[in-house]
Amino acid sequence: MALEHAILVSLAERASTGYDLARRFDKSIGQFWTATHQQVYKVLGRMDANGWVAATVVAQDARPDKKVYDLTDTGRAELQDWLARPAEREATRSDLAVKIRGASYGDPAAVAAEVRRHRADHAGRLEFYLANEKREFPDPSALTGHRLHQWLVLRGGITLERGLIDWYDEVVAALTPSSTPARTSEEDR
Amino acid sequence: MALEHAILVSLAERASTGYDLARRFDKSIGQFWTATHQQVYKVLGRMDANGWVAATVVAQDARPDKKVYDLTDTGRAELQDWLARPAEREATRSDLAVKIRGASYGDPAAVAAEVRRHRADHAGRLEFYLANEKREFPDPSALTGHRLHQWLVLRGGITLERGLIDWYDEVVAALTPSSTPARTSEEDR
DNA sequence: TGTAGCTATGCAACGAGTTGCACTGCAACC
DNA sequence: GGTTGCAGTGCAACTCGTTGCATAGCTACA
Numbered sequence: 001m002a003l004e005h006a007i008l009v010s011l012a013e014r015a016s017t018g019y020d021l022a023r024r025f026d027k028s029i030g031q032f033w034t035a036t037h038q039q040v041y042k043v044l045g046r047m048d049a050n051g052w053v054a055a056t057v058v059a060q061d062a063r064p065d066k067k068v069y070d071l072t073d074t075g076r077a078e079l080q081d082w083l084a085r086p087a088e089r090e091a092t093r094s095d096l097a098v099k100i101r102g103a104s105y106g107d108p109a110a111v112a113a114e115v116r117r118h119r120a121d122h123a124g125r126l127e128f129y130l131a132n133e134k135r136e137f138p139d140p141s142a143l144t145g146h147r148l149h150q151w152l153v154l155r156g157g158i159t160l161e162r163g164l165i166d167w168y169d170e171v172v173a174a175l176t177p178s179s180t181p182a183r184t185s186e187e188d189r
Numbered sequence: 190m191a192l193e194h195a196i197l198v199s200l201a202e203r204a205s206t207g208y209d210l211a212r213r214f215d216k217s218i219g220q221f222w223t224a225t226h227q228q229v230y231k232v233l234g235r236m237d238a239n240g241w242v243a244a245t246v247v248a249q250d251a252r253p254d255k256k257v258y259d260l261t262d263t264g265r266a267e268l269q270d271w272l273a274r275p276a277e278r279e280a281t282r283s284d285l286a287v288k289i290r291g292a293s294y295g296d297p298a299a300v301a302a303e304v305r306r307h308r309a310d311h312a313g314r315l316e317f318y319l320a321n322e323k324r325e326f327p328d329p330s331a332l333t334g335h336r337l338h339q340w341l342v343l344r345g346g347i348t349l350e351r352g353l354i355d356w357y358d359e360v361v362a363a364l365t366p367s368s369t370p371a372r373t374s375e376e377d378r
Numbered sequence: 379t380g381t382a383g384c385t386a387t388g389c390a391a392c393g394a395g396t397t398g399c400a401c402t403g404c405a406a407c408c
Numbered sequence: 409g410g411t412t413g414c415a416g417t418g419c420a421a422c423t424c425g426t427t428g429c430a431t432a433g434c435t436a437c438a
Contacts, residue, residue: 002282002284005291009294031286032281033287035395036396038396038397039394042418042419062403062404063404063414064417065416065417079295083288083295083300086306089307090282090283090284092220093222096276097342098198098222100341101341101342102198102201103335104335105269105335106273107272110272114275148363149289149290152360156286160353164349206387207388225425226386227387227427231388231424232424249386251435252433252434254386254387255385255386
């Protein structure tokens with residue numbers, strides 16, 4: 001009970017094909033929800049069966065036909081209903097954090113290298129978000145309605161990426177034996 | 190291919206029963222990985238079949254018998270191997286973020302209330318982490334080995350909770366019409 | 379005396395998401 | 409002329425995790 005609603009929000013913003021939705025889940029929406037195209041098509045089929053969305057087949061030249069989905073009234077009602085229902089706190093799951101915790105049972109230097117790699121990845125993502133913000137929302141104080149809400153979610157991405165980067169820096173500093181002799185060792189067990 | 194390794198790390202720290210593991214996944218480890226007891230027992234069974242762990246049945250009085258699991262050499266080797274393998278970037282999934290994005294298709298004030306609720310929840314969690322830190326790691330600069338690594342993960346929890354709280358505050362401020370007329374409205378579509 | 383709660387283990391059914399594959403046809407590059 | 413890439417839709421099999429249920433005996437409280 002999850003991707004459904006992300007799709008509802010996405011379709012409320014703009015009627016789209018499954019293909020297009022899948023691409024959008026790689027970008028803006030994908031910030032806090034991802035989905036492969038297979039998953040999107042599957043769920044879209046179910047939503048269609050439930051009457052939440054309806055498709056219009058559009059013929060194209062030099063391209064395969066496409067099915068443009070849009071919300072039905074039922075879908076719009078469901079979206080409103082879902083928005084009013086309390087949201088569960090989502091479980092954070094991080095392989096990398098588990099690796100950091102277990103570093104002494106392997107090679108802590110290798111784990112540090114891995115953290116550095118993720119740090120670079122998230123730094124790239126942060127820059128991407130910041131560029132987006134500059135381009136899409138040059139004057140945040142003037143925003144209202146769904147544009148304001150989109151910007152707020154982007155702000156969340158930015159804040160969280162910054163937090164991750166700070167944390168990774170702390171971890172790398174602690175795991176890298178430099179001037180400070182924060183020795184990572186074999187002596188346990 | 191995930192809970193397995195969290196369990197390996199957990200058992201490397203201390204041999205435990207499934208019941209005990211499940212409880213620990215509600216606490217410290219559960220910070221970045223959660224699991225219900227059913228899931229733990231299931232995976233533990235598979236790991237046993239794979240020869241990663243081995244159980245010793247311990248009889249207790251006034252309590253049911255318990256099976257204490259410990260790592261085998263194969264399990265320890267797998268753990269080392271996994272630590273050396275690169276970790277995927279984990280997909281963040283947040284219902285709440287999707288709700289924020291879709292706020293204008295329902296009642297933005299209700300969404301703001303929901304964000305406030307989550308804010309309080311995370312503030313509580315942050316306090317819990319900070320209390321843990323004070324109690325368990327009074328002198329971080331002296332830490333080495335697995336205690337250092339445990340502390341680093343706790344630091345991650347603290348950093349991320351702070352980030353979330355900051356973000357939620359930003360969202361609540363933007364969604365709450367106060368002196369600044371950041372009107373959330375019906376006028377779209 | 380009854381009920382709730384803890385320790386302790388586990389099965390069965392389901393739902394969500396991933397991985398791999400299949401098919402069509404155009405455009406662009408080498 | 410062949411490969412790569414994009415647009416477009418979809419099925420099948422699988423894994424991971426959740427929900428609901430079952431069992432059993434002890435302790436503590438009302």
